[in-house]
Amino acid sequence: xxxxxxxxxxxxxxxxxAAKELVxxxxxxxELTILSADNAIPYERPPLSKSxxxxxxxxxxxxxxxxEFYGQHGIEVKLSCEVAGVDARQKTVHLQSGEDLGFEKLxxxxxxxxxxxxxxxxxxxxVYYLRSMEDSKKIRTRAGDAKRAAVIGxxxxxxxxxxxxxxxxxxxxxxxxxxxIWKQVFTPAxxxxxxxxxxxxxxxxxxxxxxxxLKGDSAVKSVALEDGRTVGCDMVVAGIGxxxxxxxxxxxxxxxxNGIVVNEYLETSVPGIHAAGDVANYQDTLFxxxxxxxHWDNAVSQGQYCARALSGERKAFSHVPYFFSDVFDLxxxxxxxxxxxxxxxxxxxxxxxxxxxxxxxxxxxxAAFVMSRPDEERxxxxxxxxxxxxxxxxxxxxxxxxSDAEESxx
Ligand SMILES: Cc1cc2nc3c(=O)[nH]c(=O)nc-3n(C[C@H](O)[C@H](O)[C@H](O)COP(=O)(O)OP(=O)(O)OC[C@H]3O[C@@H](n4cnc5c(N)ncnc54)[C@H](O)[C@@H]3O)c2cc1C
Numbered sequence: 200x201x202x203x204x205x206x207x208x209x210x211x212x213x214x215x216x217a218a219k220e221l222v223x224x225x226x227x228x229x230e231l232t233i234l235s236a237d238n239a240i241p242y243e244r245p246p247l248s249k250s251x252x253x254x255x256x257x258x259x260x261x262x263x264x265x266x267e268f269y270g271q272h273g274i275e276v277k278l279s280c281e282v283a284g285v286d287a288r289q290k291t292v293h294l295q296s297g298e299d300l301g302f303e304k305l306x307x308x309x310x311x312x313x314x315x316x317x318x319x320x321x322x323x324x325x326v327y328y329l330r331s332m333e334d335s336k337k338i339r340t341r342a343g344d345a346k347r348a349a350v351i352g353x354x355x356x357x358x359x360x361x362x363x364x365x366x367x368x369x370x371x372x373x374x375x376x377x378x379x380i381w382k383q384v385f386t387p388a389x390x391x392x393x394x395x396x397x398x399x400x401x402x403x404x405x406x407x408x409x410x411x412x413l414k415g416d417s418a419v420k421s422v423a424l425e426d427g428r429t430v431g432c433d434m435v436v437a438g439i440g441x442x443x444x445x446x447x448x449x450x451x452x453x454x455x456x457n458g459i460v461v462n463e464y465l466e467t468s469v470p471g472i473h474a475a476g477d478v479a480n481y482q483d484t485l486f487x488x489x490x491x492x493x494h495w496d497n498a499v500s501q502g503q504y505c506a507r508a509l510s511g512e513r514k515a516f517s518h519v520p521y522f523f524s525d526v527f528d529l530x531x532x533x534x535x536x537x538x539x540x541x542x543x544x545x546x547x548x549x550x551x552x553x554x555x556x557x558x559x560x561x562x563x564x565x566a567a568f569v570m571s572r573p574d575e576e577r578x579x580x581x582x583x584x585x586x587x588x589x590x591x592x593x594x595x596x597x598x599x600x601x602s603d604a605e606e607s608x609x
Contacts, residue, residue: 203232206302210235213308213476213502215263220506228273247335248359285451287469311441311477320413345433356438362526372403463515475501496521535566535584
């Protein structure tokens with residue numbers, strides 16, 4: 200049986216960044232094996248719903264490491280290689296092909312999988328989901344000659360895909376179950392800003408709607424809504440959320456609860472096995488709660504963290520949750536966790552695309568949204584959330600520098 204010192208189960212973003220960090224830390228040739236169900240070497244996923252989907256980026260430009268990197272550093276990447284199970288006690292993985300491979304240390308980074316529609320007609324042609332490069336290519340190809348698209352969902356994937364399709368000149372309708380866009384994250388005023396922005400760029404928004412059926416012969420031709428309306432379309436893209444991929448480790452002995460349960464060192468309940476990225480339900484030491492984050496920066500930071508841990512470092516993982524998105528000509532960023540906020544402060548003008556929003560809990564900053572603002576606001580966001588900075592809401596609302604809002608703890 201082939202044996203590796205280090206193994207990464209999953210060849211996505213965690214794997215790409217962990218491999219890079221291990222190499223920078225002097226890992227020897229032949230020590231790392233990456234097992235990936237995907238058919239491409241690790242790539243950045245955010246462009247799949249932005250520049251890659253729009254045709255401005257290609258396969259090569261979104262790779263995390265160049266193709267030669269893996270060969271040059273003696274890293275074996277097994278593509279189209281699906282892991283069926285992990286035997287944590289024997290330290291082996293069992294491949295779908297029947298082969299067994301051994302490891303000394305393992306990082307589980309299987310990511311997340313898209314939730315799919317279960318309504319009648321969901322299996323028709325031209326119904327798409329977006330997780331992999333292959334998915335993005337299929338949507339891009341279909342969008343080449345589609346005239347009308349229905350995008351299901353009101354979160355960031357649906358927002359990004361709608362923006363790209365609308366910019367391709369496709370008549371795009373967003374079908375949103377909630378009463379406003381990205382309700383889970385945005386304040387009502389922020390949702391209103393984005394809804395107006397989308398409407399002004401030709402995207403039609405149908406809110407508070409439930410779908411009953413996708414209709415068509417072999418390919419989808421329309422979406423039927425609960426209120427009797429139908430939305431005609433040549434393609435449907437559903438961005439209705441993801442769930443962690445835990446099936447391959449189901450009988451491994453690792454604790455599973457909304458992902459793989461890891462401690463603040465990203466260690467699973469089995470010694471020698473870490474989990475990272477979208478699949479990891481970790482102990483967040485900053486907010487003192489369990490959290491599973493489905494975002495880029497988390498995958499990058501946890502991949503790098505695990506590489507350092509394999510190299511012998513042991514310091515708790517501490518990280519401000521972070522997310523970014525690009526839609527139309529806007530780019531915005533979001534830090535922290537607003538769940539327990541008791542006050543929300545807006546800065547700038549929410550009728551323009553330059554504003555920031557700050558969530559406070561007992562005057563301390565716990566989350567921030569920043570779009571087209573001076574750099575000092577971006578810099579303050581992470582620093583303040585990390586240090587639990589107390590601020591004056593009145594001063595933060597004003598026009599002077601954000602640093603003027605800092606208060607010493609009372
Ligand atoms: C279209 C899209 C756009 C995004 N845009 C943004 C954005 O703008 N901002 C942001 O912050 N985040 C964004 N994200 C989220 C970000 O890309 C993810 O958080 C990140 O990819 C998670 O990395 P990961 O390594 O945990 O999982 P993934 O990158 O999903 O990698 C998981 C890997 O595991 C493999 N795998 C799964 N099961 C098996 C198995 N049984 N055997 C072998 N291999 C297996 C998969 O094939 C894949 O290679 C986006 C995600 C998508 C899909």
